[in-house]
Amino acid sequence: MLESHELNTMFYPKSVALVGASPNPQGWGGTSFLLRLLNIGFPGTIYPIHPKATEVLGLKTYPNLQSIPEPVDLVIIAISAPGVPRILEDCVVAGLKNVHIFSSGFGETGEEEGKKLEQQILEIIKRGNLRVVGPNCMGLYVPASKLAAWGVKPAGSGHVAFLSQSGGHGEILTAYAQSMGVYFSKLISFGNACGLQVADFLEYLHQDPDTHIITMYLEGIKDGNRLTRLIKEINQTKPVIILKAGLTETGSRAVASHTGSLAGEGRIWDAFFKQTGAIRVNSLEEIIDVVLAFLYLKPTRGKRALVLGGGGGNSVAFADICGRQGLDIPPFSENTRKELNEFIRLAGNSTRNPLDVWMVQRDAKLYRRVMEIAMSDPSIDLAIVDRVVGGLDVFDDDERPEGDHDKGLNEVNDFLIDFAKENPFGKPLVVSANLYGNDLYCADNAAQLRRKFVTAGVPAYASFESAARAMVRFIHYHEFLSQF
Amino acid sequence: MLESHELNTMFYPKSVALVGASPNPQGWGGTSFLLRLLNIGFPGTIYPIHPKATEVLGLKTYPNLQSIPEPVDLVIIAISAPGVPRILEDCVVAGLKNVHIFSSGFGETGEEEGKKLEQQILEIIKRGNLRVVGPNCMGLYVPASKLAAWGVKPAGSGHVAFLSQSGGHGEILTAYAQSMGVYFSKLISFGNACGLQVADFLEYLHQDPDTHIITMYLEGIKDGNRLTRLIKEINQTKPVIILKAGLTETGSRAVASHTGSLAGEGRIWDAFFKQTGAIRVNSLEEIIDVVLAFLYLKPTRGKRALVLGGGGGNSVAFADICGRQGLDIPPFSENTRKELNEFIRLAGNSTRNPLDVWMVQRDAKLYRRVMEIAMSDPSIDLAIVDRVVGGLDVFDDDERPEGDHDKGLNEVNDFLIDFAKENPFGKPLVVSANLYGNDLYCADNAAQLRRKFVTAGVPAYASFESAARAMVRFIHYHEFLSQF
Numbered sequence: 025m026l027e028s029h030e031l032n033t034m035f036y037p038k039s040v041a042l043v044g045a046s047p048n049p050q051g052w053g054g055t056s057f058l059l060r061l062l063n064i065g066f067p068g069t070i071y072p073i074h075p076k077a078t079e080v081l082g083l084k085t086y087p088n089l090q091s092i093p094e095p096v097d098l099v100i101i102a103i104s105a106p107g108v109p110r111i112l113e114d115c116v117v118a119g120l121k122n123v124h125i126f127s128s129g130f131g132e133t134g135e136e137e138g139k140k141l142e143q144q145i146l147e148i149i150k151r152g153n154l155r156v157v158g159p160n161c162m163g164l165y166v167p168a169s170k171l172a173a174w175g176v177k178p179a180g181s182g183h184v185a186f187l188s189q190s191g192g193h194g195e196i197l198t199a200y201a202q203s204m205g206v207y208f209s210k211l212i213s214f215g216n217a218c219g220l221q222v223a224d225f226l227e228y229l230h231q232d233p234d235t236h237i238i239t240m241y242l243e244g245i246k247d248g249n250r251l252t253r254l255i256k257e258i259n260q261t262k263p264v265i266i267l268k269a270g271l272t273e274t275g276s277r278a279v280a281s282h283t284g285s286l287a288g289e290g291r292i293w294d295a296f297f298k299q300t301g302a303i304r305v306n307s308l309e310e311i312i313d314v315v316l317a318f319l320y321l322k323p324t325r326g327k328r329a330l331v332l333g334g335g336g337g338n339s340v341a342f343a344d345i346c347g348r349q350g351l352d353i354p355p356f357s358e359n360t361r362k363e364l365n366e367f368i369r370l371a372g373n374s375t376r377n378p379l380d381v382w383m384v385q386r387d388a389k390l391y392r393r394v395m396e397i398a399m400s401d402p403s404i405d406l407a408i409v410d411r412v413v414g415g416l417d418v419f420d421d422d423e424r425p426e427g428d429h430d431k432g433l434n435e436v437n438d439f440l441i442d443f444a445k446e447n448p449f450g451k452p453l454v455v456s457a458n459l460y461g462n463d464l465y466c467a468d469n470a471a472q473l474r475r476k477f478v479t480a481g482v483p484a485y486a487s488f489e490s491a492a493r494a495m496v497r498f499i500h501y502h503e504f505l506s507q508f
Numbered sequence: 509m510l511e512s513h514e515l516n517t518m519f520y521p522k523s524v525a526l527v528g529a530s531p532n533p534q535g536w537g538g539t540s541f542l543l544r545l546l547n548i549g550f551p552g553t554i555y556p557i558h559p560k561a562t563e564v565l566g567l568k569t570y571p572n573l574q575s576i577p578e579p580v581d582l583v584i585i586a587i588s589a590p591g592v593p594r595i596l597e598d599c600v601v602a603g604l605k606n607v608h609i610f611s612s613g614f615g616e617t618g619e620e621e622g623k624k625l626e627q628q629i630l631e632i633i634k635r636g637n638l639r640v641v642g643p644n645c646m647g648l649y650v651p652a653s654k655l656a657a658w659g660v661k662p663a664g665s666g667h668v669a670f671l672s673q674s675g676g677h678g679e680i681l682t683a684y685a686q687s688m689g690v691y692f693s694k695l696i697s698f699g700n701a702c703g704l705q706v707a708d709f710l711e712y713l714h715q716d717p718d719t720h721i722i723t724m725y726l727e728g729i730k731d732g733n734r735l736t737r738l739i740k741e742i743n744q745t746k747p748v749i750i751l752k753a754g755l756t757e758t759g760s761r762a763v764a765s766h767t768g769s770l771a772g773e774g775r776i777w778d779a780f781f782k783q784t785g786a787i788r789v790n791s792l793e794e795i796i797d798v799v800l801a802f803l804y805l806k807p808t809r810g811k812r813a814l815v816l817g818g819g820g821g822n823s824v825a826f827a828d829i830c831g832r833q834g835l836d837i838p839p840f841s842e843n844t845r846k847e848l849n850e851f852i853r854l855a856g857n858s859t860r861n862p863l864d865v866w867m868v869q870r871d872a873k874l875y876r877r878v879m880e881i882a883m884s885d886p887s888i889d890l891a892i893v894d895r896v897v898g899g900l901d902v903f904d905d906d907e908r909p910e911g912d913h914d915k916g917l918n919e920v921n922d923f924l925i926d927f928a929k930e931n932p933f934g935k936p937l938v939v940s941a942n943l944y945g946n947d948l949y950c951a952d953n954a955a956q957l958r959r960k961f962v963t964a965g966v967p968a969y970a971s972f973e974s975a976a977r978a979m980v981r982f983i984h985y986h987e988f989l990s991q992f
Contacts, residue, residue: 105855129855132820138854190821243824269824272831277839281860282820307825336616336766337674340727340753341791347756355761370622371589371613376765468952 031220031228034122034155035210036169037097038068041089041120043111044102044127045072045080054102055080057126057173064177066170071096089114098122100163100173105129108159109144116152123219124173125159130216131284132160142218142284149219156219157212160283162191165198165211168234174198174213182207183236184315185229187222189214189243189283193308201312203471205479206319209234216283223250230258237318239265239311244285248296256300260508263318263501264302265311268293301504303497313490316483317498321452326405327499328352330398331378333410333488334385339378342410342488349492353377354403363397385412386432388439399449407453408491409440411473437476444482455484456491515712518606518639519694520653521581522552525573525604527595528586529556529564538586539564541610541657548661550654555580573598582606584647584657589613592643593628600636607703608657609643614700615768616644626702626768633703640703641696644767646675649682649695652718658682658697666691667720668799669713671706673698673727673767677792685796687955689963690803693718700767707734714742721802723749723795728769732780740784744992747802747985748786749795752777785988787981797974800967801982805936810889811983812836814882815862817894817972818869823862826894826972833976837861838887847881869896870916872923883933891937892975895921895957921960928966939968940975 040061044054054072058081061070071092072080079085086092089099089111099120101111105127115123130142142159149156157163164171167178174191176198184206188194191213198211209232212225222245229235238258245251255264270279270287279287297304305311329351331342346353356364356377364375367390374380379398384391399407412433444453457473470486477484485491524545528538538556542565545554555576556564563569570576573583573595583604585595589611599607614626626643633640641647648655651662658675660682668690672678675697682695693716696709706729713719722742729735739748754763754771763771781788789795813835815826830837840848840861848859851874858864863882868875883891896917928937941957954970961968969975 127855133854134860135854188821190819190824192819193821196821241821269821269828272828274831274835274837275824275828277837277860278824278827278862281858282824282864335674335676337672337677337680337725337753340674340759340762340766343762344753344756344759347758351758353758353761370617370619371611374765376618376761378762380766 029228029231031155031224033097034157035164035166035171035228037122037171039071039094039096039098040066040068040171041071041073041086041092041096041099042102043073043089043099045085046074047077047080053126054100056175057100057102058083060172060175061170064170064172068097069094089118089120092118095119098124098164098171100124100126101159102126105138105141105159109141109148112145112148112152112154112156115154116148121153122155124157124161124163125218126161126163126173127158128160128215130159130218132216132280132282134281134284142216146218154219158215159218161189161215162194162213165194165208165213167208176202178202178208180207181209181234183209183234184239184319185209185232185235185237186211186239186241186311187214187225187229188212188241189217189285190241191215193241197308197311200308201315204312204316204475206312206315216285217246221246223247223254226251226254226258230254230262235262237263237265237315239267239315241267241269241308241311243269243279243283244287248288248292252296252300255302259301260505264300265305265314266297266302267305267308267311301501303501305497309486309490310493313483313485313494314497316478316485317454317494320481320483321454321498322447322450323502324405324452324495324499325450327496328354328403328405329492329495330401330404330407331409332381332384332394332398332407333378334380334382334412336374336380338410339374339380342378342408342492345489345492349489349496351492351496356398356401357403360397360401364394367393384436386436388432388435391436391439392443395443396448399451399453404451406451406495408456408488408495409453410456410458410488411437411440437473441477441480441482445480453482454491454495455482456486456488457484458487513712513715515639515708517581518641519648519650519655519712521606521655523555523578523580523582524550524552524655525555525557525570525576525580525583526586527557527573527583528610529569530558531561531564537610538584540659541584541586542567544656544659545654548654548656552581553578573602573604576602579603582608582648582655584608584610585643586610589622589625589643593625593632596629596632596636596638596640599638600632605637606639608641608645608647609702610645610647610657611642612644612699614643614702616700616764616766618765618768626700630702638703642699643702645673645699646678646697649678649692649697651692660686662686662692664691665693665718667693667718668723668803669693669716669719669721670695670723670725670795671698671709671713672696672725673701673769674725675699677725681792681795684792685799688796688800688959690796690799700769701730705730707731707738710735710738710742714738714746719746721747721749721799723751723799725751725753725792725795727753727763727767728771732772732776736780736784739786743785744989748784749789749798750781750786751789751792751795785985787985789981793970793974794977797969797978798981800962800969801938801978804965804967805938805982806931806934807986808889808936808979808983809934810836811980812838812887812889813976813979814885814888814891815893816865816868816878816882816891817862818864818866818896820858820864822894823858823864826862826892826976829973829976833973833980835976835980840882840885841887844881844885848878851877868920870920872916872919875920875923876927879927880932883935888933888935890935890979892940892972892979893924893937894940894942894972895924921957925961925964925966929964937966938975938979939966940970940972941968942971
């Protein structure tokens with residue numbers, strides 16, 4: 025935790041007031057938040073606010089914020105939009121500074137009433153000097169504080185922060201990342217951003233010792249110059265990974281109806297990424313893909329990849345993907361090929377790069393021999409290996425010795441984890457656990473295989489394309505840094 | 509089956525000779541093929557050829573092709589490369605025309621010996637007027653004949669043909685497609701293509717009444733002009749879908765070591781696709797994505813999509829994807845919005861396109877009401893709906909009534925299948941069963957959900973991006989046809 029930062033009480037609240045918790049809840053709202061805080065065991069005091077009820081879920085309620093016996097660290101407002109200004113006025117009167125407005129129905133509706141309400145709350149926020157997250161957002165998610173406004177239970181604390189203009193994206197990303205063993209320091213869903221801005225959160229995260237990597241989902245921002253300066257600076261010590269949405273014509277219209285934001289122009293954002301060196305991604309999955317590289321890999325010396333998969337068609341596909349993504353697949357030295365050809369026959373295999381050697385797929389000893397030869401080639405900077413997924417294997421069961429099949433595959437996977445950790449030539453290794461088209465019979469196997477690698481600290485990807493793309497982003501980041 | 513075509517006996521053989529079937533098999537080869545034919549119940553006669561053995565897997569063997577008591581319809585050669593020319597000479601002597609050469613170790617090795625062997629077999633093929641598939645390939649896969657040289661059992665006959673320069677791709681594609689309920693008329697893996705060329709197979713498939721859609725994986729071709737003319741013609745009655753590999757520098761090197769082919773230049777292939785109107789795809793998965801559209805959808809009137817998902821962030825992502833792919837997401841008419849706003853509240857929802865209405869996700873009646881209003885809007889040509897996958901749902905179990913959860917989702921899925929089949933406004937509907945990042949907890953659920961839709965005849969995709977891309981390809985094809 026940061027010493028003496030004004031946002032500390034918000035991220036690590038000792039008490040929370042929930043405006044909108046009700047004994048007869050309908051749909052989302054304060055009662056859901058209350059349930060979630062209780063479920064994950066929020067250790068502080070919770071004050072449900074309700075004009076008439078005396079009790080909600082066993083907790084004593086209070087008729088309004090002024091009647092709470094202590095100044096709470098965080099107020100969560102989850103009532104319908106027209107009531108929000110009055111609650112904010114109560115915050116001002118009661119001297120409560122930290123507020124999360126869950127309620128929607130403001131500028132994002134595009135209707136006059138909503139826009140007027142947004143102007144109203146803007147005025148109160150300014151006058152009362154409030155620190156407001158939202159409105160129209162899911163708010164704060166801080167595993168270390170057991171604070172979560174959304175329905176994915178924090179499975180642990182980690183070093184990745186996520187700033188998101190979409191609450192749904194926050195939920196999806198937490199669920200997905202945690203299933204891959206990636207944990208968060210802080211997530212903030214900030215919606216229309218009428219109070220605290222992206223830059224305010226970033227200034228905090230920049231200094232936050234618990235945050236090593238900063239990821240963001242942005243629709244529109246308000247102070248481009250401030251953000252550019254800030255991200256350029258932060259990015260040099262903490263990689264900043266950004267999914268910027270709404271840069272198509274259709275997308276910018278959707279952004280306007282979602283958070284009432286201006287998505288901005290493509291060329292301006294191109295310049296932003298060029299200037300700041302922030303890592304640009306195109307989907308939520310890609311955020312985690314890139315995070316995995318930063319969490320587990322040392323920088324590479326260059327972008328020349330060793331590729332080892334299986335099947336000639338796959339080798340061609342991998343080579344095309346690398347070509348499109350901007351990774352090189354250099355030819356091996358004469359010496360490397362000579363050493364490989366000593367024990368790999370030419371017919372049906374390829375000892376060129378990409379390596380296509382069926383006999384190693386289930387033979388850890390041979391796999392090690394191949395990797396040690398190929399990785400020591402001076403033309404290689406990193407390796408991407410594609411692993412056959414158990415359930416995908418197309419041979420009939422009666423064509424192979426019983427039991428040996430998965431055993432061999434598993435032994436190679438175990439070897440790869442050891443080899444990646446040994447890092448014997450100072451060259452990173454990542455894995456693609458290719459689903460080959462989300463085949464019905466192996467979808468779970470592929471996910472399990474990825475999890476095996478990732479939880480052992482080896483970046484593993486859902487497709488070869490994801491692996492290659494993440495590596496290119498990772499390499500470009502370090503190239504950018506090396507300019508300074 | 510085609511009447512009186514010279515390739516008929518090859519696709520529908522009554523007898524097969526297997527050169528290389530051995531009582532002591534090592535790795536792949538003739539014995540594997542034999543096992544596979546027996547496994548799937550090939551109804552014709554099988555003659556294993558072995559110089560010494562008297563019996564393989566209970567079948568009487570013959571020392572050579574000349575000693576077989578009848579002229580077999582198909583010879584499969586699965587011995588090491590140096591022995592292949594002699595077997596081809598035997599075919600010439602015995603008057604056997606149809607040959608599949610599985611063996612590799614020819615031009616694709618890049619070595620002098622292999623190139624010389626390839627020249628030798630080319631000479632024999634020409635002199636003997638042989639019809640040769642290969643070498644260096646998996647050969648023929650014809651479900652109707654119970655003929656399969658690879659290890660994926662045919663699950664049924666269908667109307668899709670696949671011509672592939674990679675055997676591995678043939679295996680992967682059959683396994684994947686069949687799991688999605690897509691069945692094949694004929695698959696041909698042809699490797700180095702020393703004998704029969706792509707164009708020879710295409711001429712057959714053009715006339716083949718069992719083939720309605722033609723798909724291809726190409727590395728390099730030999731007679732570009734013939735192929736261009738032919739595909740331009742075929743594509744007007746049978747959609748031709750092509751994955752062309754090796755158009756990057758790294759990819760073209762991989763193509764050379766795989767099938768010894770020249771991948772060609774990007775601009776030449778650009779011209780080819782422009783001239784022929786063939787549908788260009790970038791991965792195996794995409795082949796099936798596009799096939800699903802052609803199998804199940806009527807042509808659209810245009811490319812203006814109704815999008816219905818869930819979550820503001822997702823709506824923006826969908827809109828950006830459509831923007832990048834070239835689909836429009838038009839605003840609804842005032843009338844449509846008025847009708848929707850009668851029962852959907854603005855806060856937390858969007859009655860703009862993309863529609864974001866949480867309350868319909870588990871309510872089939874409301875979903876129908878929304879779809880009937882939105883699909884009747886004259887600005888809409890098609891719909892893509894994104895379905896929440898059960899296991900992905902991020903809410904805690906204790907926050908919802910037991911059992912109701914999946915029930916509501918399933919009822920909406922059933923409604924969507926009915927609605928798509930009713931096709932009430934003559935506008936196609938497709939589904940994306942979004943995995944949201946291959947989440948460990950829902951990979952199987954997503955695959956099962958796709959299968960539910962697809963086997964009911966509703967195209968369903970592994971991601972919104974796949975859905976949008978397939979629709980664009982489908983629409984462009986019909987735009988191309990409408991020129992004529």
